[in-house]
Amino acid sequence: MSDPALVTIPARRGKAARVKQGQIVKVINTHGDQVVDTWAFNADDLNEFMSMEHTRPHIMKIMPAVGDAMLTNKRRPILTFIEDTSGGVHDTIISACDRYRYKFLGVEGYHDNCTDNLQAAMGELGLAAPETPCPLNLFMNIPVHADGSLSFEPPVSTAGSYVALRAEMDLVIAFSACPQDILPINGVGHLPTEAHFSVD
Amino acid sequence: MSDPALVTIPARRGKAARVKQGQIVKVINTHGDQVVDTWAFNADDLNEFMSMEHTRPHIMKIMPAVGDAMLTNKRRPILTFIEDTSGGVHDTIISACDRYRYKFLGVEGYHDNCTDNLQAAMGELGLAAPETPCPLNLFMNIPVHADGSLSFEPPVSTAGSYVALRAEMDLVIAFSACPQDILPINGVGHLPTEAHFSVD
Numbered sequence: 001m002s003d004p005a006l007v008t009i010p011a012r013r014g015k016a017a018r019v020k021q022g023q024i025v026k027v028i029n030t031h032g033d034q035v036v037d038t039w040a041f042n043a044d045d046l047n048e049f050m051s052m053e054h055t056r057p058h059i060m061k062i063m064p065a066v067g068d069a070m071l072t073n074k075r076r077p078i079l080t081f082i083e084d085t086s087g088g089v090h091d092t093i094i095s096a097c098d099r100y101r102y103k104f105l106g107v108e109g110y111h112d113n114c115t116d117n118l119q120a121a122m123g124e125l126g127l128a129a130p131e132t133p134c135p136l137n138l139f140m141n142i143p144v145h146a147d148g149s150l151s152f153e154p155p156v157s158t159a160g161s162y163v164a165l166r167a168e169m170d171l172v173i174a175f176s177a178c179p180q181d182i183l184p185i186n187g188v189g190h191l192p193t194e195a196h197f198s199v200d
Numbered sequence: 201m202s203d204p205a206l207v208t209i210p211a212r213r214g215k216a217a218r219v220k221q222g223q224i225v226k227v228i229n230t231h232g233d234q235v236v237d238t239w240a241f242n243a244d245d246l247n248e249f250m251s252m253e254h255t256r257p258h259i260m261k262i263m264p265a266v267g268d269a270m271l272t273n274k275r276r277p278i279l280t281f282i283e284d285t286s287g288g289v290h291d292t293i294i295s296a297c298d299r300y301r302y303k304f305l306g307v308e309g310y311h312d313n314c315t316d317n318l319q320a321a322m323g324e325l326g327l328a329a330p331e332t333p334c335p336l337n338l339f340m341n342i343p344v345h346a347d348g349s350l351s352f353e354p355p356v357s358t359a360g361s362y363v364a365l366r367a368e369m370d371l372v373i374a375f376s377a378c379p380q381d382i383l384p385i386n387g388v389g390h391l392p393t394e395a396h397f398s399v400d
Contacts, residue, residue, distance in 0.1 A: 053293065053294060054295045057295065057352075060350045062293070062348045062350065063348050073295075075298070075300035075301060093262070093293060094253060100275035101257075101275060131331060132273075134253040134334070148344070149260060150256060150260045150261060152257075
């Protein structure tokens with residue numbers, strides 16, 4: 001890869017970009033502990049989008065790895081994992097956080113959240129997401145234990161580690177640097193930070 | 201429970217019903233090996249519906265059990281598991297089958313599928329589902345292995361075993377007796393059958 005310009009996903013905020021088929025999206029965990037909720041929509045039809053529940057029966061895994069293609073809700077490849085220096089721990093089973101989640105967690109008033117960040121990021125491109133698909137939560141560490149229980153754990157990724165994804169169609173990619181500061185999902189310090197991406 | 205009328209979910213087909221808050225929906229695996237894809241929509245706002253990805257971080261399990269409430273995409277309880285004689289193996293991570301899935305599996309021409317069954321069942325009530333949420337796949341056996349891999353296994357349920365769910369709001373419930381006859385998800389004989397439910 002050459003060295004394309006880095007785009008900032010601001011701490012607690014979203015960012016979206018248009019990507020052409022064949023381009024590589026590199027998502028960098030700049031400070032090492034930041035979960036990045038990730039969505040991808042077919043640029044020609046936003047109602048077709050990357051779907052965790054359609055991807056899992058295709059890859060026959062709970063978590064994608066290098067070589068795996070993520071599928072849309074029409075079961076077409078949209079993004080393929082081509083490189084991963086983060087330790088390979090990502091989540092496909094937890095919804096984007098939203099105002100209801102923070103209310104449940106005891107927050108009074110507004111709290112930044114990935115659901116609103118998705119819409120704000122799409123809005124900057126003059127677009128609107130037709131719904132909030134279950135995101136690909138890059139770097140998010142939700143082990144499924146042998147008894148089927150789940151836990152929220154800090155990322156295993158390190159500062160500067162990244163995932164590279166190849167676009168399999170013209171698409172709109174959207175990210176949210178998850179603003180979760182109550183559970184330790186963004187590290188034991190519970191501190192949301194910025195992250196970065198490039199499109200090359 | 202009294203002995204309310206049984207409603208048939210025909211083999212390979214869908215069926216929906218209106219349910220009042222507090223009523224009990226009993227879903228019976230009549231012949232023992234049938235997966236029943238299940239959806240629930242808020243009767244007053246079909247855009248609010250039972251969501252697997254919102255339920256998992258609430259119950260902190262990959263699979264609900266007696267006592268667990270399923271949440272909507274607004275994180276409100278919609279159905280609570282109150283009884284389960286089926287062995288307790290259900291799936292929350294696999295999308296409803298659709299025409300794209302059967303094409304991928306090598307089927308030529310039309311194949312019955314749970315996605316179309318949802319719309320047909322809602323249509324019988326004069327309603328339309330706003331999308332196809334990831335279903336609660338009752339009796340479906342998708343183990344998550346220690347290495348994160350998945351497999352499609354026959355149900356562990358037995359003929360006449362059932363799940364009872366309490367409605368936590370006025371809702372529309374929809375079922376599809378999954379027509380999957382290529383993978384052994386409806387038993388080693390791959391034979392889709394009818395199932396039944398009651399609302400009491």
